[in-house]
Amino acid sequence: GEDVEQSLFLSVREGDSSVINCTYTDSSSTYLYWYKQEPGAGLQLLTYIFSNMDMKQDQRLTVLLNKKDKHLSLRIADTQTGDSAIYFCAERKDSSYKLIFGSGTRLLVRP
Amino acid sequence: DSGVTQTPKHLITATGQRVTLRCSPRSGDLSVYWYQQSLDQGLQFLIQYYNGEERAKGNILERFSAQQFPDLHSELNLSSLELGDSALYFCASSGGQAGNSPLHFGNGTRLTVT
Numbered sequence A: 001g002e003d004v005e006q007s008l009f010l011s012v013r014e015g016d017s018s019v020i021n022c023t024y025t026d027s028s029s030t031y032l033y034w035y036k037q038e039p040g041a042g043l044q045l046l047t048y049i050f051s052n053m054d055m056k057q058d059q060r061l062t063v064l065l066n067k068k069d070k071h072l073s074l075r076i077a078d079t080q081t082g083d084s085a086i087y088f089c090a091e092r093k094d095s096s097y098k099l100i101f102g103s104g105t106r107l108l109v110r111p
Numbered sequence B: 001d002s003g004v005t006q007t008p009k010h011l012i013t014a015t016g017q018r019v020t021l022r023c024s025p026r027s028g029d030l031s032v033y034w035y036q037q038s039l040d041q042g043l044q045f046l047i048q049y050y051n052g053e054e055r056a057k058g059n060i061l062e063r064f065s066a067q068q069f070p071d072l073h074s075e076l077n078l079s080s081l082e083l084g085d086s087a088l089y090f091c092a093s094s095g096g097q098a099g100n101s102p103l104h105f106g107n108g109t110r111l112t113v114t
Helices: none
Strands: A004-006 A009-013 A018-024 A029-037 A043-050 A055-058 A061-066 A071-076 A085-093 A105-110 B005-007 B010-013 B019-024 B031-038 B042-050 B053-057 B064-068 B074-078 B087-094 B109-113
Touching: A004 A085, A009 A018, A018 A029, A018 A085, A018 A105, A029 A061, A043 A055, A043 A061, A043 A071, A071 A085, B005 B087, B010 B019, B019 B087, B019 B109, B031 B074, B042 B064, B042 B074, B074 B087
Parallel strands: A009 A105, B010 B109
Antiparallel strands: A004 A018, A018 A071, A029 A043, A029 A085, A055 A061, A061 A071, A085 A105, B005 B019, B019 B074, B031 B042, B031 B087, B042 B053, B064 B074, B087 B109
């Protein structure tokens, strides 16, 4: 089936690392994405990972993929107040065209 | 800036009316996707077009329809509007039909049905 799950809320202190977790159910998913949505704005593509990779790093962002457990995480190093937003993970099967989104994790960064 | 343009940004209309939402994809992108974001349903995939043809259909109501024109812009038509249709409607585009071409989203059209 198609189901992507995320925790609803995460609060961290400025300068700490944030880890946002996501689980998906479809083992045939080939691409997994992280998007950021700030208030009143659209979805900004942050990063994505192909299913044959375990890890991808892009500046302060690190994506870890555990295919066995169907678990995806996004780590934000040195979290800043500007990182406060809703973060969505999404899966995509190569045979499909659409992205299936999780419900989003609201990240609050405290000064 | 994702390069995807949606108009209008805001739309307020009454129940029973019909509206048209417009989307211009990123330059060179052939695929256009429509999503609906509401508080209770989250982000729901509605429909996808590739180079003018419908490719995939999601949870799109029969009162809604879409099309992609030869210049690749797309329109989403919502008719017989109900209060529950109030939501953010996003358009996204990508370069290919599937594969590793990520979706880039516009800033959305906020529809309020009164």
